[in-house]
Amino acid sequence: MTKNFGNINKDTPSLILDFSIYLGLAKYRARNENLKQLYA
Known part of the structure; x- marks a missing residue:
């Protein structure tokens, strides 16, 4: 349980980063x- 939770915590910042990069x-x-x- 704690191992899975740790993995989720570790992966969440990269998911947020991927999402912000995608939006950018x-x-x-x-x-x-x-x-x-405009220039066409």
Whole structure:
């Protein structure tokens, strides 16, 4: 039980990090699309 709980705690920060990176990439991609439309 404690071992599994420890693994969850260890993995949670990386999950949050992955999610924030994913959101950042989505924003970056959306901004690039907007720029392409502006300068098209």
